Amino acid sequence: MSLARATRSELTKQFTTSMWWILALVMFLYVGVTAGGLGGTLGAVANGTLGPDAVNGPALPVDAVPPVVYSIATSVGYVFPLLIGTLMVTNEFRHQTLTPTFLATPRRGVALGGKVGAGIVMGLLYAAVGIVAAVGIGAAALAALGLDTLLDRSETWAMIGRMVIALVLWTLIGVGAGTLIRNQVAAVVSVLAFTQFIEPILRTISAFIEGLSDVAKYLSGAASDALVGASIYTSLGGTDASGGGLDWWVGGLLLLGYAVVFLLLGWLFSWRRDVS
Template identity: 60%
Template sequence: MTLATTTRSETTKQFSTAMWWILAIVLLVYVGFTAAVLGFVFTASATGAIGGANGPRIPEADLPPILYSTATAVGYVFPLLIGTLMVTSEFRHKTLTPTFLATPRRGLVLWAKILVGALLGVVYGVIGVIGAVAPSAAFLAGYGVDTGFSSSDTWAMFGRMLLAYVLWVFIGIGVGALVRNQVGAIVGVLVFTQFLEPVARAAAAFVEGMDSFTKYLPGAASDALVGASVFSASAAQTGGGETLEWWAGGLVLLGYAAVLVIVGYLVSWRRDVS
């Protein structure tokens, strides 16, 4: 089979199940709710509607990118999960056996997953951006704060957010190829993204020099690529929050994806499947 045929088969396989759209709906609701809450609190605080004159405020000019970046700051776990599930579900349901029998060149199968993963990353990215931007822009406009839609920087950030989603899917594919067990892979992803890295980044705001290490963590690199994040903004207000340039953040995230995919291919993907 050619790469085109294998990719077409992989596309049918991924979009014929309910998992992708269930996760997409959860992503939209989760990001939309988070963006709505932060949009109300941040804009109301910045305009003095709540918190009083002496309350902590984020400058109004910084509000649009911070609120819009909620799509990646809290939503990146969804493309990571779908990328992981693209591979581990095949091991769990034993569908890799007929796939490898039809396409003995296993590298071709992995490339097909990467190509379809890029498509899923864009789809999830668009959903995430809509989920974050719609409620955020509504609160910004409601409180008389510029939405930033007239700025090319805002649209460039949207493009980087889509790129971040694609790279997160690639990382998920690498994790799935390396860790065959679906439960183990999902638990590992959730523990790292929802506990270990957030704790490390929070601690970096109070431990001198720690941000020199934590800025290279995948979530921090993703925030750097996007160029804004509610977590980076919070760290900056406490005196920490050293970040990479956006292009460096993208390279670091791409590096994680490349290493995981290559190691997963060499260590696990070529092993026998039952």
């Protein structure tokens, strides 16, 4: 079977289940509500609706508000493509459908390549969902408060393009994690524990411990923020909005490196093993 056919086969598997659209719907609601709420709050602070007495800390510059609101799609929503990428592989281990997959595609490299190809497509789909939610609802909230949405600027659309790349790479990281960790519960718990608890804690305390910030900026979430160029965590935390000082292309290469490493480790230590 060719790589193109393997990719089509993997996409057929995805779209014949309900998990993909359930996660996409939850992503749209979660990202949309967060972007709308954040846009309303930051916009009210920026235009003076919320006065200094109601604000705890300095307000963001007006031109910095839209990028932070739009980047909610990646800074918050990345967990959804990460999960769908993980489930793409672990579902096969859990439901023991990997055996017929390998019988249909005996060359395991092609089979894994098919999952990578399908992961790219799913990443693009989830990127569209997240960006429509964040930019659409966030821009509407900003416009309602009389703020410039900055959607007429090339810099904004360049950032949105980088958001697409980031969300696709998060999907591939999920595919790699699911390939490496065969047990579905263990894989899902591992990616959620690291991305939602361990890494945020490390990035938070790095601001208070000398030298730790030099390490924290190379974590996956920081690399994603650097690639996008804006993030609620870095902007409101008083640090560099680009994710710790890394150039956007360095953050992109670093995030790509995480995906490649997970895929290679999964190939070496799990994918080539016998399937029970």
